[in-house]
Structure formats: C-alpha cells, structure tokens
Amino acid sequence: MSTAVEQRLFALWETPKTLKGHLSTVDHKEIGKRYIATAMIFLFVGGIEALIMRLQLARPDQAILAPETYNQIFTMHGMTMIFWYASPILSGFGVYLVPLMIGSRDMAFPRFNAFTYWTYVLSGVLLYISPFMGQSPHGGWFAYVPYTNVPYSPGWGMDFYNTSLILLTISTTGGAINFIVTILRLRAPGMAVSKMPLFLYSTLTVSFVTVFSLPSLTAANIFLELDRRWATHFFDVAHGGNVVLWQHLFWFFGHPWVYIIFLPATGMISMIVPVFSRRPIVGYAYVAIATVLTGLVGFGVWVHHMFAIGEGHMGMSFFSAASMTISIFTIVQVFAWLATVWKGRPVLTTAMHFAIGFIALIVVGGLSGVVTAVIPVDWQMTDTYFVVSHIHYVLVGANMMPVFAAFYYWTPKMTGRMLDETLGKISFWIMFVGFNLAFFPMHLLGVLGMPRRIYTYKPGLGWDSINMLITVGAFILAFGILLSLINFFWSLRHGHLAGKNPWNADTLEWSTESPPAPYGSVHIPTVVTRHPLWDEHEEEEDPSDERVLDQDRLTLSSTWLDAETLALARMPEDTILPLLLALGFFILFIALTFQWMWVALGTVIYSFAIAAVWFWPKPEEGELA
Amino acid sequence: MPVFTDRRSPTTQAPPPFRRVDDKRGTWGMAFFVATEAALFIAMFFAYYYTDKSNAQWRTEIPSKLHYALPMLAVLLTSSAVLYWGEQQVKKQRYGAARIALIGTILLGLGFLVLTYFEDMEHLQHLTPRTDAYGSIFYAITSLHGAHVLFGLLMLSWVLVMPRCEPALYTPHRPYHNVAIYWHFVDTVWIFIVALLYVAPNLYNYS
Numbered sequence: 001m002s003t004a005v006e007q008r009l010f011a012l013w014e015t016p017k018t019l020k021g022h023l024s025t026v027d028h029k030e031i032g033k034r035y036i037a038t039a040m041i042f043l044f045v046g047g048i049e050a051l052i053m054r055l056q057l058a059r060p061d062q063a064i065l066a067p068e069t070y071n072q073i074f075t076m077h078g079m080t081m082i083f084w085y086a087s088p089i090l091s092g093f094g095v096y097l098v099p100l101m102i103g104s105r106d107m108a109f110p111r112f113n114a115f116t117y118w119t120y121v122l123s124g125v126l127l128y129i130s131p132f133m134g135q136s137p138h139g140g141w142f143a144y145v146p147y148t149n150v151p152y153s154p155g156w157g158m159d160f161y162n163t164s165l166i167l168l169t170i171s172t173t174g175g176a177i178n179f180i181v182t183i184l185r186l187r188a189p190g191m192a193v194s195k196m197p198l199f200l201y202s203t204l205t206v207s208f209v210t211v212f213s214l215p216s217l218t219a220a221n222i223f224l225e226l227d228r229r230w231a232t233h234f235f236d237v238a239h240g241g242n243v244v245l246w247q248h249l250f251w252f253f254g255h256p257w258v259y260i261i262f263l264p265a266t267g268m269i270s271m272i273v274p275v276f277s278r279r280p281i282v283g284y285a286y287v288a289i290a291t292v293l294t295g296l297v298g299f300g301v302w303v304h305h306m307f308a309i310g311e312g313h314m315g316m317s318f319f320s321a322a323s324m325t326i327s328i329f330t331i332v333q334v335f336a337w338l339a340t341v342w343k344g345r346p347v348l349t350t351a352m353h354f355a356i357g358f359i360a361l362i363v364v365g366g367l368s369g370v371v372t373a374v375i376p377v378d379w380q381m382t383d384t385y386f387v388v389s390h391i392h393y394v395l396v397g398a399n400m401m402p403v404f405a406a407f408y409y410w411t412p413k414m415t416g417r418m419l420d421e422t423l424g425k426i427s428f429w430i431m432f433v434g435f436n437l438a439f440f441p442m443h444l445l446g447v448l449g450m451p452r453r454i455y456t457y458k459p460g461l462g463w464d465s466i467n468m469l470i471t472v473g474a475f476i477l478a479f480g481i482l483l484s485l486i487n488f489f490w491s492l493r494h495g496h497l498a499g500k501n502p503w504n505a506d507t508l509e510w511s512t513e514s515p516p517a518p519y520g521s522v523h524i525p526t527v528v529t530r531h532p533l534w535d536e537h538e539e540e541e542d543p544s545d546e547r548v549l550d551q552d553r554l555t556l557s558s559t560w561l562d563a564e565t566l567a568l569a570r571m572p573e574d575t576i577l578p579l580l581l582a583l584g585f586f587i588l589f590i591a592l593t594f595q596w597m598w599v600a601l602g603t604v605i606y607s608f609a610i611a612a613v614w615f616w617p618k619p620e621e622g623e624l625a
Numbered sequence: 626m627p628v629f630t631d632r633r634s635p636t637t638q639a640p641p642p643f644r645r646v647d648d649k650r651g652t653w654g655m656a657f658f659v660a661t662e663a664a665l666f667i668a669m670f671f672a673y674y675y676t677d678k679s680n681a682q683w684r685t686e687i688p689s690k691l692h693y694a695l696p697m698l699a700v701l702l703t704s705s706a707v708l709y710w711g712e713q714q715v716k717k718q719r720y721g722a723a724r725i726a727l728i729g730t731i732l733l734g735l736g737f738l739v740l741t742y743f744e745d746m747e748h749l750q751h752l753t754p755r756t757d758a759y760g761s762i763f764y765a766i767t768s769l770h771g772a773h774v775l776f777g778l779l780m781l782s783w784v785l786v787m788p789r790c791e792p793a794l795y796t797p798h799r800p801y802h803n804v805a806i807y808w809h810f811v812d813t814v815w816i817f818i819v820a821l822l823y824v825a826p827n828l829y830n831y832s
Contacts, residue, residue, distance in 0.1 A: 108650045177657040181650055211657055215665035219672060223765070232754050232761035234672070240758035242676045249668060557647035567647040572796060612783050615797045 006522060008550040013105070013518035015574055024576040026110035027518055031117045032096025033414060038121055039089035043400075045128075046080035047478055049073050054438075058471035060459035070455035071138035072157065076131065078141030079161070082261070083168055084124045086399045090264040091120075091175050093406055094203045096414065098179065100509035100516060101197050103188030103525040103539075105555035106571050108181035111578050111614070116174040118582030123167035126589055130160040137161035140453065142254060142305075143224070145235040145246045150228045156593065162225040163589040169214045169221075170585065176210035179203055184560040188508065188539075190527040191563045197507045197530075198281065201288045202267025205295035206260045213256035213299065220249035229595055244309060251302035259298040261395060263291060265402035266333055269355050272409050273337045275505045276352040277344025280531060283336040290329040297326045307375050308382045316375055323373035330366055334359060349503075350424030354405035357432050361397025365390060368443065383453075386446025392439045404431070404484060411488065412502050416514045417495030423487045431480030437473025441466045506531035511539055523547045524556050527563075581610045648798030655803045659810040662773070666814055669769065670821055673762045693744035694823040697737055698815060704733035705812040708805050715801050720791055723801060727785045730808065734778045741771055763822060770818055773811045780804045 015025040025031070053073055056065045065073065095113060099106055107113045130136040135155035139148040148158045183204045187196070223234040224246065233239035235246055274281040281287060303311060303319040337359055346352065368390040372378045381387060412418050450463050457463055501510040510533055512521050524547040525532065525539035532539050542548070549555065553571040558564055584607035591599035711726025745767075754764040781804055784790050790801045797803070 109654060112654075173661050177654055177661070180657055181653045185647070185650060185653065211661045212664045215661055216668040218665055219668035223672065223761075226754075226761065226765065230754070232765070233758045234676075234761050234765075236758065239756075240676070241761070242758070245672055245675050248675060249672065252668070252671075557650070567645040569647040569650065570795065608779060615783070615800070617787060617789060617793065617797065618795055 005545070005548055005550055006517070009519040009522065009548070010517065012550065012553050015518065020576065021574065023579055024114075024574045026106070026114050026572065026574050026578070028095050028099050028107050028110065028113060029414075029516060029518070031113055032092050032094075034117055035088055035092025035095055035120070038117075038124070039085050039092055042080050042084040042124060043089070043481075046077050046085055047481065049077040049080065051474060051478055053077065054471040054474040056455065057457075057467050059468065060457050060461075060464055062456055065455060067455045068138065071453075072131070072136035074453060075137045075140055075143075075161075076127075079127065079137065079165075082141055082257070082395065083165065084120075084127070086261040086395060087172060087257070088120055089403050090203075090206075090261070090399075091172070093268065093403075093410065094179060094199075094264060095175070097410065097509055098182055098200065098203060099186070100413075100512060100520060101200060101507055102183065102186060102191060103508050103521065103527070104182065104186040105520050105524075105549075105553070107178050108186055108569075109178050111572050111575055112174060113178055115578035115582055116171045116178065118579050119167060119171035119174070119585055122582055122586040123164050123171060123589075126167060126586065126593075127160060127164040129590075130157055135160075142250050143246075145224065145227075145243050146237075148224065149235060159225065159228060159593045162221040162228075163593045166218055166221050167585060167589045169218050172210055173214050176207035179207040180211070183207075185557050185566075186555060186569060187558050187563040188525050188527050189556065189558055189563060189565045191558075193561055193563075194285075195527055195530045195563075196288075198270035198284070198287055198291070199264070199267035201291045202263040202265075202270075205292050206263045209256045209260055209295045209298060213253045213260075215253075216249050217253035217257075220246055220253070223249075225592075244306075247306050247309065248302070251305045252299075254305065255302040256295075256298045258394065259294055262398050263294060265358075265399050265406075266291070266330075268402045268406045268409075269337060269358060270333070271505075271507065272351050272355045272405050273340050274344070275409075275503050276347045276349055276355070277340045278347065279340065279344040280506075280534075281336060282339035282343060283332070284530065287333050287336045290332040294326060294329040297322060297329070301326055304373055304378070307378045320373055320375050324370055327366055327370050327373075330362070334363060334366075349408070350419070350421050350428060351405045351409040351503075353425055353428040354401050354408065357428065358397060358401035358405065361393055361401060361435070364440075365393030365397050368393060381446055383451055384446035385442040385450045385452055388452050389439050389442035389446060392442070396435060396439070404428075407484070407488075409503065410509075411491075412495075412498035413509060413512075413514050413516070415492060415495075416498050417491050417493075418498050418502060419487050419491045419495060423483060423490075427480050427483035427487060429480075430483060431477055434473050434476030434478070434480050438470050438477055439473070441469050441473075445470075501533065504533075506534045508532050508539065524549065575614075577610055577614045581607055581614065584610060646794050646798070648792055648794075651796070651798055651803050652806070655806045659806060662810065663814075666766070666769070666817070669762070669766045670817070673766065673822070676758050676762060690744075690747065691823055691827065693740055693747070694819050697740045697744070698819050700733050700737045700740065701812040701815050704730045704737070705809050707733065708808055712802060712805050715791060718791065720789075723790060724785060727781060727790075727801075731778055731781050731785065734774055734781070734808075737774060738771070738778075741767075741774075766818060766822060770811070770814055773814065777804075777808045777811045780807060 013027070015021045015027055015030065052065070053070065056062050056070060095107065133156060135157045137143065137157045137160055139153060139158060139161070143158065143161055146152060148161070183200050223232075226232040227234050227236065233241045235241045235243050237243060270281055270287055301319055301323045303315065304323045307316060337355075341356070368386070372381055372387065372390060408419055408424055445463060445466050448462055448466075450457065450461075498514040500512065500514060502514075503510070508525055508527070509516075511525065521540060523540040523542040523545075526537075526541075526547075527539065528537045529535040547556070549568065553573065554568050555571060557566050557569040559566055584603050588600055588603035588607065591597070591603060707726050708730045711723045711730070714720070714723040714726060752760045752763070754761050784800050784804050787800060792799050
C-alpha cells in the first residue's frame with residue numbers, strides 16, 4: 001500500500017492538535033478515551049467519598065462527619081458510582097472499540113457522539129456544583145419520596161438530583177441510539193449477526209434496554225421536580241398522590257440499569273477469556289441468547305426492590321420467580337466462560353486474572369441476589385448491610401473487575417504501550433483481597449442487623465470489629481486501584497511497544513495499528529468467520545483498492561442482519577457545534593434547578609438555533625450535483 | 626436513489642465499490658428517538674393509571690370535556706394526512722407541492738395549539754395542576770404533548786425554510802421524511818391521550 005493513500009486518508013480524518021481541534025473533534029477514538037478518563041475521575045471521586053464514609057464507620061460513636069454530611073456523602077457516592085462511573089466507563093470502551101471491532105471508520109453519528117460526551121461531563125459538573133453549595137442530594141441514590149419532597153428536603157440538593165439526572169439521561173439515551181444504529185448499519189461486509197463479537201451483542205442489548213427504560217426515570221424526575229418547586233401533587237398523599245408511584249417508576253428504570261452496568265462488562269469478559277484461553281468461546285450462541293434474554297427479562301423484575309412495601313401475593317410471587325429466572329441466564333454465561341478456560345490452554349495475564357476474579361465475585365454476588373429474591377429472606381434482609389454487600393459484589397465485582405480486565409487488555413491498543421504485567425498482577429491481588437475483606441463481612445453485618453445508611457452506631461452490638469475490618473479492606477482496595485493508576489502512567493513512557501496484536505487476539509480492532517490511525521484501517525475489512533484474525537481469510541485483501549474510500553470522509557454501510565454492503569456512508573467533519581449545544585443544555589438545566597425560567601427560555605432558543613445550524617445543508621454541496 | 630459523484634484527484638486510484646450514498650442513518654436515529662419518547666409517554670400513562678387505581682376520589686372528577694379534544698384529534702389527524710401526501714410529493718420530486726403540504730401541516734399544528742389554549746382556559750376553571758394529583762398528572766401529560774407539538778412545529782418550519790428539502794448526498798439526507806416521522810408520532814400520541822384521558826373516564830363514569 002502506497003503511503004500516498006495513507007497520507008490522503010490522514011488528511012481527511014486527522015484532527016489538528018490545536019485547542020479548537022480538541023474541542024471540536026468527532027473522532028470516536030478521542031471521544032472514547034475521554035469517556036474512559038472522565039469516568040475514571042468519577043471513580044476516584046466516588047472512591048474517596050467511600051473512604052471518608054468508612055473512616056466514619058470504622059469505630060462506634062465516631063464524629064468525623066455530621067449526620068447530614070454523611071447522608072450527602074453516601075448519596076453522592078452512590079450517584080457518582082452508579083450513574084457517572086459504571087455506565088459511562090462501559091460507553092467509553094464501547095465508543096472506542098465498537099467502530100474498530102466492526103471495521104467502520106467512526107460511529108453512525110460522530111457529531112452526536114461528541115455531544116453525548118459533552119453532556120455527560122457537564123451533567124457531572126452540574127451534580128458536583130451542589131457540594132460547593134453545601135447542599136448535595138441526601139436521599140440515597142434512589143431518592144424515595146416523601147423524604148425527598150420539599151417539606152423534608154428543603155435545600156437545593158434534590159433539585160440537583162433531578163436536573164443532573166435528566167441531563168445525564170439525555171446523554172445516555174443519545175449514546176445508546178448511536179450504538180444501535182452503528183452496530184446495525186455500519187458492520188464490515190460479511191460480519192453477519194452470527195459472526196459479531198459478543199461485546200457487540202451486549203452493547204446492542206443494553207442500548208435497547210436504555211432506550212426503553214430510561215424514560216421512566218425521566219418521568220419520575222420530572223414529577224418530583226414539579227412536586228418540589230411547582231406545587232403539584234404527584235407524590236402528595238393528602239391530595240390524592242401516591243408515594244409508591246415513585247418506587248415503581250424508579251425501579252422500572254433501576255433494575256434494567258443494573259443490567260446496563262453489568263452486561264457490557266460480561267461482553268468484555270466474553271472477549272478476553274477466549275483470547276487468553278487460546279480457543280473460541282464455548283457456546284457462542286448460548287452466550288449471545290443469554291445476553292439478549294437478560295436484557296429482556298430484566299424489564300420484568302423491578303418489583304423485587306419493593307417487596308418490603310407490601311404488594312399482592314400473586315404479583316410478588318411473579319417478580320420473585322422472574323428474579324430467580326434471570327440468574328439462569330447469568331449462569332449460562334458463567335459456565336460458558338468456565339468451560340472455555342477448562343477446554344483451552346489458559347494464559348494467566350493480568351487481564352485474565354481480573355476476568356477470573358470477576359467470575360468468582362459474580363457467583364457470590366449472584367447467589368446473594370438469588371437469596372434476596374426469596375421474599376421472606378428479603379423481608380429480613382432489606383435495608384441491612386446484606387443488601388449493601390450484594391450490590392457491591394454485583395456492581396464492583398461485575399463492573400469494576402471486568403473494567404480493569406478491559407483496561408489491561410485494551411490499553412495497549414489505545415496508547416501503543418504495554419502495561420506492566422507484574423505490577424498489574426500485584427494490583428489485582430491487592431484489589432481482590434481488599435475487595436473481599438471490605439465487602440464479604442458486610443453479609444455478616446447485615447445478618448447481625450446493622451441497617452444501611454446509619455451514620456454511626458453504639459458499641460457492644462457485635463458490629464465493632466467487623467466494621468474496622470471493612471474499613472481496612474476498603475483502604476487496601478483503594479491502594480490496589482492506585483497501583484493500577486501508577487502502572488498506567490509509568491507505562492505511558494516506559495511500557496514495551498505493543499505492536500498491532502500483542503495478545504494474538506481474534507477481533508478486528510487488533511488488525512489496526514496501536515494506537516490506531518485516525519481512519520482505522522486503510523482498507524475497510526471484510527469478514528468471513530467469527531474470528532477474523534485467527535482464520536485464513538485476509539481481511540484487508542483488496543486488489544483493486546475498492547475499499548480504501550479516500551475520496552471523502554466515507555465508510556461502508558451494510559444490511560443489519562447479513563451485513564451485505566449497501567452503500568457509502570458519508571461522515572461529518574469536525575465541528576464545535578456539539579460542544580456549543582451541550583453548553584446550552586448545561587445552562588438550561590442549571591436554570592431549571594433554580595427556576596430561572598427566563599434563562600431557561602433563552603437557552604432553549606439558543607439550543608434550537610445551534611441545532612438548526614447543525615442540521616443546515618452545507619453550502620458547498622451545490623458543486624456536487 | 627442519489628448517485629455518488631466523487632471528487633477524484635489524479636492520484637486517487639479506484640472508484641468505490643458502491644455508488645449509492647447511505648441516507649438512512651438519520652431515519653433510523655429518528656425512529657429510535659421516537660421509540661424512547663414513546664416510552665416516556667408510556668411511563669406517564671402508567672403513572673396516571675397507577676395513581677387512579679389507588680384512588681377512589683378520581684371517580685368523582687368531572688369527566689374531561691370531549692368537545693375540544695375530538696376536534697383537536699381531527700385537526701392533528703388531518704395534519705398527518707396532509708404531511709403524508711407531502712411525503713409522496715417528495716418521492717415524486719414535486720418539491721413545490723411538498724412545501725405547500727408543509728405549510729398546511731404547520732397551519733393545522735398552530736390550529737391545534739390555539740384549540741389547546743381555549744381548552745385549557747375552560748378546563749383550568751375547575752381543575753389546575755395544583756388542585757390534586759389528578760390535575761397534576763392530567764396537565765403533565767397534555768403539556769408534555771403540547772411541548773412536543775411545539776417542537777414538531779419548529780422542526781417543520783425549519784424544513785420549510787431550508788434551501789432544499791429533497792433527499793441529498795450530504796447530511797441532512799432526508800430532512801422532510803425524518804421530521805415527518807416525528808410529526809406522525811406526535812399525532813399518534815394524541816390518539817392515545819384522547820382515548821385514555823378523555824374517552825375512557827367518560828365511559829366508566831356511565832357504567
């Protein structure tokens with residue numbers, strides 16, 4: 001391949017390294033890295049909040065935090081971790097990897113991709129304005145009414161909760177639509193649905209789940225904000241409102257959200273385990289089907305968060321049964337991974353350590369989940385540390401562990417440098433030990449009756465030494481994470497060069513340079529099997545240079561089932577409009593927080609004007625009749 | 626289908642293998658946007674019926690008047706029909722007629738908003754969003770729909786003032802069609818609102 005072609009592609013796709021270039025780039029690789037870095041920052045902020053809480057709880061009758069401060073910190077910890085870390089980090093890997101995995105030059109809507117990133121950051125900024133006012137949300141991450149209504153929460157905290165979540169929802173839903181259209185329309189020729197990498201299955205599934213579940217949260221947030229500042233009565237029992245309505249709306253979103261956090265992580269594991277077992281995954285079709293079914297059945301289990309409020313017997317039995325059913329789909333995946341390791345020749349790299357550590361933790365977290373799906377047990381355990389333990393096994397175990405596996409596995413692709421394996425393994429073992437030390441004893445603490453969300457407790461209840469142990473574990477876990485961070489910055493300069501495919505992996509992203517050129521691969525690849533880089537087929541074989549597409553910013557679009565090439569997809573240029581639009585939304589939601597309605601009206605007009613410019617036909621197209 | 630015309634420099638080698646331009650991504654994006662909006666309205670309808678279920682006092686509410694809701698339904702359905710006719714004109718490349726259809730749709734949409742104003746003026750006399758939970762949910766749903774009508778009108782006007790509304794090689798590829806999807810969705814939502822919030826309460830009031 002002549003370098004002239006590469007130069008042309010470079011000129012078409014490269015973003016200039018200027019301030020304007022950085023602010024207006026629509027390159028999915030750049031945006032994906034930003035997603036990951038931003039989510040990591042939120043992980044550290046949320047982690048520091050957790051450590052402060054653990055200091056407070058380490059011994060009985062501590063007074064490091066005032067009760068109100070404690071409430072604010074545990075709420076911010078929950079919101080930060082669940083909304084601003086756990087899902088965006090997976091979106092980040094998705095935004096970076098999906099176009100490379102499907103052999104496309106970018107996402108389906110590159111400018112919209114930039115917009116969803118900026119709204120994500122700015123929604124986090126909006127949330128973190130509140131601590132500086134001393135009025136953070138303090139009602140827990142699920143913010144049950146009536147406590148979160150104005151008479152009991154008069155400050156601005158819960159208003160920040162509502163507005164920042166609605167803004168984040170816009171970002172997340174937009175990102176999900178982008179993933180759906182990208183995966184369904186831009187796959188490389190030949191990558192039929194039966195040949196898609198499993199990460200695409202999980203990303204596609206959660207994108208659909210996002211589209212249909214998040215509006216429920218938006219409705220709940222709108223109702224609560226109207227109740228709080230506009231004197232309506234959605235949740236006001238005295239005027240015919242219903243407080244349980246909040247719980248239904250929230251959990252109809254909330255439980256699918258658990259799978260939004262969980263499934264892409266399993267998708268990553270389904271990519272990593274086979275590569276380091278040196279064989280294709282066992283039961284590809286079953287894993288794919290289990291992924292889709294988890295997303296689907298995930299819509300039918302939300303009431304298991306509400307067993308304690310007293311619903312009808314029939315209803316509760318149904319949701320109990322559905323909650324147990326859904327564990328079957330997870331178990332299908334677990335056995336597929338185990339069988340893959342069993343039948344393969346495992347290589348214990350750091351990524352593989354994290355992957356296998358994840359399998360151990362998800363089994364524990366899944367089992368405590370099945371236990372709490374049993375209604376009598378749930379009545380006993382609800383609002384105790386048993387549930388805290390369960391949620392952390394599921395969310396930390398099944399999100400953070402795969403994310404670190406992915407971090408060790410894909411960072412060489414993103415930076416071009418290998419991370420240090422020895423330091424990585426040390427980091428893994430410290431994290432794994434710290435994690436179990438911190439969260440396993442919480443099961444016991446729950447059985448011993450310690451309620452969640454108390455800011456301190458009296459000595460002599462049998463909780464003292466366990467709490468101290470948990471705090472020590474939390475700090476060990478934090479130290480392990482810190483080691484991985486050090487590893488990353490050290491490797492940026494000193495790591496071995498990665499080359500194209502350091503792990504001898506099978507999927508298309510490893511056929512590009514590390515880090516990939518702005519245009520991905522020179523020839524849009526073609527695919528004939530599930531394992532493009534392990535088979536005999538030469539992906540970039542293209543004797544007459546038909547798939548170079550160096551006339552303009554172009555990529556191929558294909559049919560959604562069989563991925564037969566359909567047409568040329570034209571990709572937009574870099575533009576600063578996404579940032580301008582996101583800023584408009586940001587100011588709009590600040591205004592809505594404080595009911596500055598004229599400012600809100602102004603920003604709506606501004607946003608519409610920006611959007612109108614965004615979608616205005618370009619003048620230069622006239623010469624192309 | 627538009628045919629791709631490339632700007633070949635002398636050094637560019639090969640023609641692309643497919644000479645059609647993909648103009649459907651925006652349509653797909655709009656379809657999924659409509660899907661998530663539909664889910665938002667479904668959540669609101671759920672809130673309406675859930676609060677209703679646990680609330681005997683709703684039975685005594687004065688049933689919503691139909692003498693505005695049904696004409697408003699007729700106006701919106703007509704507007705959808707006109708816009709659909711406009712879409713057919715775009716397919717036949719009669720863009721002048723398509724723009725006239727667009728103007729007709731916008732006028733009918735404005736008519737709907739005017740009727741909304743009169744309906745609300747009458748309705749607010751005995752029910753406001755602050756009266757009780759019924760008022761809160763009723764006005765939340767109708768106002769959300771009203772906002773969607775307004776947004777739809779803005780988008781339709783934007784297509785109207787665009788220098789071209791026909792399918793094109795450059796983004797926006799099919800502005801007329803994509804905005805029409807949104808408008809048809811907004812009209813469909815009103816059918817459900819009339820059925821669930823206006824007609825159904827009248828039915829069980831007499832039974």
